[in-house]
Amino acid sequence: PNVVGQLAKxxxxxxxxxxxxxxxxxxxxxxxxxxxLDISRETYLAILMDRSCNGPxxxxxxxxxxxxxxxxxSNPELIFKEQIxxxxxxxxxxxxxxAENLGFIGPLxxxxxxxxxxxxxxxxxxxxxxxGITKACRELELKVPLVVRLEGTNVQxxxxxxxxxxxPITSAIDLEDAAKKAVASVAKK
Numbered sequence: 490p491n492v493v494g495q496l497a498k499x500x501x502x503x504x505x506x507x508x509x510x511x512x513x514x515x516x517x518x519x520x521x522x523x524x525x526l527d528i529s530r531e532t533y534l535a536i537l538m539d540r541s542c543n544g545p546x547x548x549x550x551x552x553x554x555x556x557x558x559x560x561x562x563s564n565p566e567l568i569f570k571e572q573i574x575x576x577x578x579x580x581x582x583x584x585x586x587x588a589e590n591l592g593f594i595g596p597l598x599x600x601x602x603x604x605x606x607x608x609x610x611x612x613x614x615x616x617x618x619x620x621g622i623t624k625a626c627r628e629l630e631l632k633v634p635l636v637v638r639l640e641g642t643n644v645q646x647x648x649x650x651x652x653x654x655x656x657p658i659t660s661a662i663d664l665e666d667a668a669k670k671a672v673a674s675v676a677k678k
Contacts, residue, residue, distance in 0.1 A: 493522055508558045521665050532591045533557045536573070547571040547579060551592045578621075603634045605671040607664050608641070615639040615647035623654045631657065634674035638667040 497520040506514030533553030539546040549569050552560045561568050569590040571583040608618055622637060638661040639647050651658045659674065661667035 497522055519665075521668075523668075530592070533560075534587070534591065539570075539572075542572050544575050545573040547573055547583065547587055549587050549591050551590065601633055602675045603636065603671045604631075605667050606635065606637045607667060608637070608639050613641050614643050615641045616643040616650060619647035619650040622658070623650060623656060626654070626656045626658065633657070634659065634671070636661055636667045636671045636674065638662070638664055 500517045500520050503517050504514035505517050506512065530551075531553045533548075533550040535548050536545050537548055538544070547570065550557060550560050550567050552564065552567050569587060571579070571587055573579055573583075606622065608615065618639060618641075619637075622635075625631075626635065634657050636659045637651055639651075640663075648660045651660050659670050661670050
């Protein structure tokens, strides 16, 4: 624990440069420290805006984690994409195909104890995302806690939509808050 604390202190104020940051990096203001766990498998799943498709694309890889760019460079065949129709949304067949490509087989639903959604929308209207989340929760008759962190345009309106939905949805202010709330929701069971 002492070593971890010392390393975290050294990181504060340091400019962290990764493939997702500008060349000069981003100043580290805080460090989240968590218990190390053995991970049986790590996958990657994101919805990205793709200029070549002029719209959103579902992107996934069975070799996920923090080094997804390395996977894309060394094993591009392990990056799967599904173009999303902005009027119809993700089709069941696309979701099923992506789940299979990621190696999810069989009925996993009973193993899910909580869901954490982290959206950094930027210019995307978060109220539209919140309406989509509440609609999906109603259609799926969601029975597990859902923690949602939204950041972007109309985030206050989006949080009102989620908080007033009457659904088991908890809003979070940042990813750290969302992670804590998701863990706490499972611990309550």
